[in-house]
Amino acid sequence: MALLKWQIIFLTFLLYHLNDEVASEPIKRIVNGSNAVAKQFPYQTFLYTFKNYEWYATCGGVIISSRAVLTAAHCIADNAVAFIIFIGAVNLTDSLEPGQQRVIVKRSYVVVHPEWDEFQLINDIALIKLPVEVHFNEYVQPAKLPNPKHLYENEMGVVSGWGNTESSNTGSAILKYYVVGVLPLDECATILKELRGSASIVPQSYICLKPSDSSPCNGDSGGPLAIKNPDGHSTLLGLASFVVGACETNKPSVYTRVSSFLSWIKNHTDISG
Incomplete structure (x- = not known):
């Protein structure tokens, strides 16, 4: 006791x-994102x-x-x-x-x-x-887990977080978000190879975001890539893992594909189905 x-x-x-x-302390936030509002995420x-x-x-x-x-x-x-x-x-x-x-x-x-x-x-x-x-x-509501048989390639998702707005330590405490497409894995591998100058093997457990004028950055790690369902709920596709370059825009970002870990998640929670 x-x-x-x-x-x-x-x-x-x-x-x-x-x-x-x-x-x-100033909070870091997302590059070129829009301000979120209450109940949005x-x-x-x-x-x-x-x-x-x-x-x-x-x-x-x-x-x-x-x-x-x-x-x-x-x-x-x-x-x-x-x-x-x-x-x-x-x-x-x-x-x-x-x-x-x-x-x-x-x-x-x-x-x-x-x-x-x-x-x-x-x-x-x-x-x-x-x-x-x-x-x-x-x-406050939970995100749904994804369908393991669906790759969600070329679908539009939303990324949110409090990471840097640019490659600096300044930022805002307000949650940011932006809409982005899911990049097919073969295209992601090709782009990563060009950027890194070496053969990049992209495992199935990656889910990549299409290059855009917005990007996740420092402080966004672990945050969601999600899609909105017709019933109003959201499905979690990925967790922010790493970005190419120093939070640069127009380069792909790599997320952990949640559907690759459903068995592990269910083994450690009371989630079933």
């Missing part, structure tokens, strides 16, 4: 200092990481159930102590924003894919098990 009491005190201390830091989350006795604005994430959030594996630092998951937020600096929820999560609640390879940048996915159930409402 004493140990639990001290854990609660410690996590409360972390949250108190996070509120101070969020209010004073109810599945979107943001992670703050506590490590080395400091808070760091880290990555995006996606709600997939009342007790689970997906993000990128490279967002989870080995020396992380805890995370604050922002849910239902548009303005990260506004703790009184309608619909905004914040959940404290210890590092032990995070499952990183066992085959994550930081050098080859494959299997870049992690699952955060929430210690409490998220309250769903008009501001």
Whole structure:
């Protein structure tokens, strides 16, 4: 009981200092994106990481159930102590924003894919098990998991996040988004080969975005590529993994294809079907 009491005190201390830091530190955002509004992306989350006795604005994430959030594996630092998951937020600096929820999560609640390879940048996915159930409402809703038989090539999706607006450390606390097409894998491989100057093998677990005048950037990692369904809900296609160049536009961006990891996701959650 004493140990639990001290854990609660410690996590409360972390949250108190996070509120101070969020209010004073500029948040990075997406390159050439539009401002989002409340309820537009109810599945979107943001992670703050506590490590080395400091808070760091880290990555995006996606709600997939009342007790689970997906993000990128490279967002989870080995020396992380805890995370604050922002849910239902548009303005990260506004703790009184309608619909905004914040959940404290210890590092032990995070499952990183066992085959994550930081050098080859494959299997870049992690699952955060929430210690409490998220309250769903008009501001907060889970994204649906994708159809594993559908590649979604040439379909239009939407990317959202709080990453840089340009290759700098300045930005806004407001959620950004842009609409983009899904690039066929063979075309993605061709473009990556030209840009990197070497043969680029694009695994099936990648999903690439078509080059456009907008781009995800630092701070957008782990955030969603999603499509809107006729019923008004959204389906999660990918998680932001890496970009080619320094957040440059008109170059493809690479996401982790969520449909490649459905069995792994279901093994670690209560999601079925």
